[in-house]
Amino acid sequence: MSTAKTKGPGHILVVDDDREICTLIGKFLKKRDYRVTLVGNGHEMRRALGEWSIDLVILDLMLPGEDGLQLCRDLRARSTIPIIMLTVMSEETDRIIGLEMGADDYLAKPFNPRELLARIKAVLRRVKTNADATSQTRPRTLYFSGWRLEIGRRQFFSPNGLLVDLSGGEFDLLVVFAEHPQQVLTREQLLDLTHGRSQGAFDRSIDMQISRLRRKIEISHSAPELIMTVRGGGYSFTSNVSQHEPSDP
Amino acid sequence: MSTAKTKGPGHILVVDDDREICTLIGKFLKKRDYRVTLVGNGHEMRRALGEWSIDLVILDLMLPGEDGLQLCRDLRARSTIPIIMLTVMSEETDRIIGLEMGADDYLAKPFNPRELLARIKAVLRRVKTNADATSQTRPRTLYFSGWRLEIGRRQFFSPNGLLVDLSGGEFDLLVVFAEHPQQVLTREQLLDLTHGRSQGAFDRSIDMQISRLRRKIEISHSAPELIMTVRGGGYSFTSNVSQHEPSDP
DNA sequence: CCGCGACGGTTACACTATGTTACCAAAAAG
DNA sequence: CTTTTTGGTAACATAGTGTAACCGTCGCGG
Known part of the structure; x- marks a missing residue:
């Protein structure tokens, strides 16, 4: 390809x-x-x-x-x-x-x-x-690791149910990750899937968005759990994403 | 012939x-x-x-x-x-x-x-x-998040049942949003769907209408919940819109 | 084990899109 | 014709996003 x-x-x-x-x-x-x-x-x-x-x-x-x-x-x-x-x-x-x-x-x-x-x-x-x-819109909601991502209404909730304030770009990026869990996405793919745009050679804008997104959704600042870096490859969303609300433990 | x-x-x-x-x-x-x-x-x-x-x-x-x-x-x-x-x-x-x-x-x-x-x-x-x-005929009354929008009568009611005073343009804009929920509408689309006109390059009139409409329908002035902006894209109506009155809570 | 180079994370900053206020003209109401 | 309302433009304030630069870290070869 x-x-x-x-x-x-x-x-x-x-x-x-x-x-x-x-x-x-x-x-x-x-x-x-x-x-x-x-x-x-x-x-x-x-x-x-x-x-x-x-x-x-x-x-x-x-x-x-x-x-x-x-x-x-x-x-x-x-x-x-x-x-x-x-x-x-x-x-x-x-x-x-x-x-x-x-x-x-x-x-x-x-x-x-x-x-x-x-x-x-x-x-x-x-x-x-x-x-x-x-456009017939179905209310799409994705769940992962306790978080809830309501794609249609563009809202994101933390495990304790609080609305997380994400910027538009951060939200788009998160949606792409949640829709492609457990697979490595290159920077180019991320750029295409979020903005429909292709990158120049030294484009680091995705890195910035990742950094900003992590700041808001990663518990441990030093050891990311949701978005993992794949050196030389891109990033990978590690969580299991479900379409249904998990049963309460 | x-x-x-x-x-x-x-x-x-x-x-x-x-x-x-x-x-x-x-x-x-x-x-x-x-x-x-x-x-x-x-x-x-x-x-x-x-x-x-x-x-x-x-x-x-x-x-x-x-x-x-x-x-x-x-x-x-x-x-x-x-x-x-x-x-x-x-x-x-x-x-x-x-x-x-x-x-x-x-x-x-x-x-x-x-x-x-x-x-x-x-x-x-x-x-x-x-x-x-x-070609589906559009319903004339829409419900969302407790609000009631009577399109035919051009009246809009807040969750507590009070008539909200909207100007003509504000009402039109709201109707367009309610008829296209959970999807990003560009300024151009909004202008076209409300006024049937296309915009010049630096037209900010939609922004103004949005601002004025928000002032009247958004609870939190700083964090819009119904009309969300999508930077670089336009605006999106986040609420679930129903054609029927929701069952009482 | 050390040093080097590449890659990625982060900070600072510039730029752009958007939110908002003020003001004015056009339209509607009276 | 005057008053009121509405909607648009201009101008300024603010938040979001990309770029550059600096630094730390990882891998690898010596």
């Missing part, structure tokens, strides 16, 4: 086993200031979706040993992320388009990059237009 | 000066239970749009004496109605520009009717998916 470090109008995940097409799309979109992540199969796709903040998926229908249609349905079943399918130009195309697999748009290979861009923009435009009314 | 009065999956407006193509499309779609209206130029198109409830427009880019691209752009500027363009096979540029102008798909002439049908279905399906979420 390769990830380009570009800020811009969105982060696009390209799922295609064809190196050449990947490179082509990647270069083209990067030039247009999109952030691009390239993967070659369904497994990598799922991983990338967990690791990055993806705005749109471009999915090849023909992946070796996999069913693109099924991938698309799975994806749609679990999220509302926009999908553009790449299909082979043939008579089959029409039938595929007719299938209700839930993609937002389709494009036959070989294609003109400008057309891809136009369709990307169109899909993102439609999504944006509908973003207002669409 | 000729209109076929058939009930069915949708009402399609075909804009093409070529009699033969019109007839072809018309017959084909009518056979599939679509309602079809055929017109030959931009003027008739606008009239038809005013007279009927059109679900989708099929627009020929090559109309005598008119610019199909311009028509497409005008259409898109005024509504979100789905558009499928008909283009000449050789003019790839036109197709792309069309997509950039806001068309939802295109089809090169000459085309296979089945292909047209597939694309019509695909486009309508996309729109329908979106529309479902959009």
Whole structure:
């Protein structure tokens, strides 16, 4: 998997086993200031979706040993992320388009990059237009080590039930950690998942946020228990995160 | 202009000066239970749009004496109605520009009717998916954190049942928040949803409205609980909004 | 065991976004 | 037409966040 470090109008995940097409799309979109992540199969796709903040998926229908249609349905079943399918130009195309697999748009290979861009923009435009009314918000609350994190109302409570005063950025960071427990997150991932932005070489802003966050949630100042540093790797949230309130001990 | 009065999956407006193509499309779609209206130029198109409830427009880019691209752009500027363009096979540029102008798909002439049908279905399906979420009728009374917001009557009651005196703009803003709970709304969105206008770069009027609204509905003046600011993002209404009066505590 | 280099934690500071007060113009009320 | 209310702009106060710099610590090789 390769990830380009570009800020811009969105982060696009390209799922295609064809190196050449990947490179082509990647270069083209990067030039247009999109952030691009390239993967070659369904497994990598799922991983990338967990690791990055993806705005749109471009999915090849023909992946070796996999069913693109099924991938698309799975994806749609679990999220509302926009999908553009790449299909082979043939008579089959029409039938595929007719299938209700839930993609937002389709494009036959070989294609003109400008057309891809136009369709990307169109899909993102439609999504944006509908973003207002669409959002069905479930009250998501996460629990860990006695703490309670209410994501929807952006509030965080300590084990003794007191509201903890976190700044917006600190809260976002904590949410990302709680949603990715027990795995190492690089600074770049953290930056992407919190701000949707990519980092320059010497960006230490995440370190600062970590430091400030720790000051407010770590009991022991010298031995962090919730957010552990992984030297050379990033940070890892060590606690067990549950979606339900633990039974009182 | 000729209109076929058939009930069915949708009402399609075909804009093409070529009699033969019109007839072809018309017959084909009518056979599939679509309602079809055929017109030959931009003027008739606008009239038809005013007279009927059109679900989708099929627009020929090559109309005598008119610019199909311009028509497409005008259409898109005024509504979100789905558009499928008909283009000449050789003019790839036109197709792309069309997509950039806001068309939802295109089809090169000459085309296979089945292909047209597939694309019509695909486009309508996309729109329908979106529309479902959009078109729920909004309840006129909302409850949150003990407060009661009667949208129709434009009255707002505090937890102790007293009428709160809000100005018109403050009320509008509160309604927007209550209808989009637990999600971050940018200043631009707020301005658009309240006044239907877009903002200049340094517009702080929303900040003022927020400040004034907070003064009237926030208990703690220093730590807002209902309207939380998201630095760099906008504001978020944190409360759980219910359509029904909560059971008495 | 010591020293070096890289990495990460922290402090200080600059900058930017936001909150708020004061003031004024436009709109509504009378 | 006068009074009142509302909403917007300007200006200042304040909190949040990124950058730079300094230092401590960890790993590693000598």
